Amino acid sequence: MSAFPSSLEVLVEKFASLPGIGTKSAQRLAFHFLSLPDETAQSFINALQEAKNSVRCCTVCQNLTDSDVCAICSNPRRDERVICVVSDPKAVAAIERSHEFGGVYHVLHGVISPLNHIGPDDIRIKELVTRVAEKDVDEIIMATNPDTEGETTARYIARLLQPFNVRITRLAYGIPVGMSLEYADDLTLMRALEGRQAF
Amino acid sequence: MSAFPSSLEVLVEKFASLPGIGTKSAQRLAFHFLSLPDETAQSFINALQEAKNSVRCCTVCQNLTDSDVCAICSNPRRDERVICVVSDPKAVAAIERSHEFGGVYHVLHGVISPLNHIGPDDIRIKELVTRVAEKDVDEIIMATNPDTEGETTARYIARLLQPFNVRITRLAYGIPVGMSLEYADDLTLMRALEGRQAF
Numbered sequence: 040m041s042a043f044p045s046s047l048e049v050l051v052e053k054f055a056s057l058p059g060i061g062t063k064s065a066q067r068l069a070f071h072f073l074s075l076p077d078e079t080a081q082s083f084i085n086a087l088q089e090a091k092n093s094v095r096c097c098t099v100c101q102n103l104t105d106s107d108v109c110a111i112c113s114n115p116r117r118d119e120r121v122i123c124v125v126s127d128p129k130a131v132a133a134i135e136r137s138h139e140f141g142g143v144y145h146v147l148h149g150v151i152s153p154l155n156h157i158g159p160d161d162i163r164i165k166e167l168v169t170r171v172a173e174k175d176v177d178e179i180i181m182a183t184n185p186d187t188e189g190e191t192t193a194r195y196i197a198r199l200l201q202p203f204n205v206r207i208t209r210l211a212y213g214i215p216v217g218m219s220l221e222y223a224d225d226l227t228l229m230r231a232l233e234g235r236q237a238f
Numbered sequence: 239m240s241a242f243p244s245s246l247e248v249l250v251e252k253f254a255s256l257p258g259i260g261t262k263s264a265q266r267l268a269f270h271f272l273s274l275p276d277e278t279a280q281s282f283i284n285a286l287q288e289a290k291n292s293v294r295c296c297t298v299c300q301n302l303t304d305s306d307v308c309a310i311c312s313n314p315r316r317d318e319r320v321i322c323v324v325s326d327p328k329a330v331a332a333i334e335r336s337h338e339f340g341g342v343y344h345v346l347h348g349v350i351s352p353l354n355h356i357g358p359d360d361i362r363i364k365e366l367v368t369r370v371a372e373k374d375v376d377e378i379i380m381a382t383n384p385d386t387e388g389e390t391t392a393r394y395i396a397r398l399l400q401p402f403n404v405r406i407t408r409l410a411y412g413i414p415v416g417m418s419l420e421y422a423d424d425l426t427l428m429r430a431l432e433g434r435q436a437f
Contacts, residue, residue, distance in 0.1 A: 043331060044304035050289040053282045058270050059263060066328065071257050072286065073293055073302070080290050083252045084283060087271065090249040091279050094272055103272070105243035129265065132242060 047073070099170070101146040101163045103128045111135075111143055118142045120177040124167065124196065126150050126184060134182065142180070145170065150183055150192040164196060171203050181209040246272070298369070300345040300362045302327045310334075310342055317341045319376040323366065323395065325349050325383060333381065341379070344369065349382055349391040363395060370402050380408040 043051070047069060055065035072080060096102065097109035100122075104110065111117055111131075121142030125131055131144050149162040171179070179200060183189030197207045212230035214223055223231070242250070246268060254264035271279060295301065296308035299321075303309065310316055310330075320341030324330055330343050348361040370378065378399060382388035396406045411429035413422055422430070 043327065044293055044302055044308075046285070046289045046292045046304050047302060050285045053285040056282075057267055059266065064258060067258065068256055069289070070326075070328065073289060077290070080286070083255075084286050084290075086245070086249045086252040087279070087283050087286070090245045090268070090272060091276070091283075093245045094243055103243055103246060105245050109243075127269075128242065129269065 096146075096148075100144045101148060101166055102131050102144055103146075116141075120175055121180065122167075122170070122176055122178070123180045123182050124193075125182050126189060126192070130182065130184075142178075147183070147192065150188040151195055152188045159195060162192075164199065167196065168199060171200055171205060176203075176205050178206040178208060181207065185210075185212060295345075295347075299343045300347060300365060301330050301343055302345075315340075319374055320379065321366075321369070321375055321377070322379045322381050323392075324381045325388060325391070329381065329383075341377075346382070346391065349387040350394055351387045358394060361391075363398070366395065367398060370399055370404060375402070375404050377405040377407060380406065384409075384411060 050069045050072070051062070051065045053065075054060055054068045055062050057065075060068065072083070075083070093105040094103050095105070097104045097107075097112055099108055099112040102109050102111065106113075112119075118141050122145050123134065123140060123142055124145045124147065125134070126147050126149060128146055131146060134140050134144075145163070145167045147162045147164065147167075149157055151157060151159055151162065170176070179196075181193035181197065183193045193209060200207060211234055212227065213234055214220065214227065214231045220228070249268045249271070250261070250264045252264075253259055253267045254261050256264075259267065271282070274282070292304040293302050294304070296303045296306075296311055298307055298311040301308050301310065305312075311318075317340050321344050322333065322339060322341055323344045323346065324333070325346050325348060327345055330345060333339050333343075344362070344366045346361045346363065346366075348356055350356060350358055350361065369375070378395075380392040380396065382392045392408060399406060410433055411426065412433055413419065413426065413430045419427070
């Protein structure tokens with residue numbers, strides 16, 4: 040027999056089903072939650088409910104938003120003719136933090152990954168193609184992650200978009216700023232050499 | 239401007255307010271939650287709500303329960319005359335797992351900790367004293383954690399219960415089963431020597 044009441048057991052199970060949370064952490068989280076003052080606990084519950092109810096995908100770029108068209112797509116100062124293609128909303132947040140990009144995004148919500156049974160139709164590629172076909176787009180910047188799956192996805196999309204009169208580029212590979220060369224892996228160093236630029 | 243919709247930002251904040259969850263983990267949890275199918279997400283929300291609504295403290299032993307008197311206290315086969323005093327419900331669960339204890343518990347919900355401004359009145363000590371005064375208790379087993387605060391709390395309670403005709407014991411200190419002596423700290427070894435038993 041468990042020493043915990045069943046509703047607490049259920050709560051621990053739910054927390055344990057979240058990624059990166061083991062049974063011990065789940066227990067700690069459940070106890071913490073129960074120890075919260077009523078209104079703090081309620082506002083946690085409300086935040087979950089509210090996010091689940093209101094967050095959806097932008098009809099233009101597929102980024103997460105709580106309106107029909109996201110804040111970036113509806114901003115008239117963003118250049119609609121430059122589309123940066125990323126795998127997920129976290130990448131949008133990362134690029135926005137750099138304050139360097141004035142175009143718009145397209146969020147794929149995944150990458151092609153045959154091992155995980157994710158094909159081109161399982162991510163938002165056709166929405167991108169429709170967008171390029173219907174709108175006046177100058178440049179597509181592929182900004183999927185620099186790993187095998189991100190690379191494959193980028194190549195697949197680049198080939199798909201070839202018929203359209205659009206420039207396709209991708210983020211530069213190279214040494215991360217502040218990194219010691221000593222710790223750079225061979226592939227990164229090779230790419231950094233290949234992509235060397237004039238001073 | 240944040241690239242996330244505000245309800246998502248709020249959700250990330252809420253997750254980040256949980257113990258041991260940093261901003262990156264909170265983001266991952268929030269995205270994971272949003273990606274859940276509607277009914278899975280709803281059952282997570284319901285589990286939180288249900289636990290918060292139904293879990294309270296047992297009127298006898300103060301352990302968490304979803305009825306008035308917990309399953310252990312209301313079990314007629316448990317010996318009410320032996321009370322094991324622990325600091326929190328997790329300790330009850332740990333002792334129950336050993337299947338070695340047939341008595342009942344008293345959960346203090348904390349330990350005396352002057353540094354954290356927790357005095358004897360902030361934890362459930364007076365409930366224990368009332369219990370010992372009103373009921374026929376043979377033995378009180380102090381099972382607070384073997385650290386300074388747990389020790390202090392145990393001593394404080396032991397002194398408080400001296401006027402009553404009750405045996406007060408505490409868990410044995412010693413080498414944990416399966417541990418290599420090499421890694422035992424000095425204090426544990428000292429306690430293990432002090433408490434040595436005849437073969």
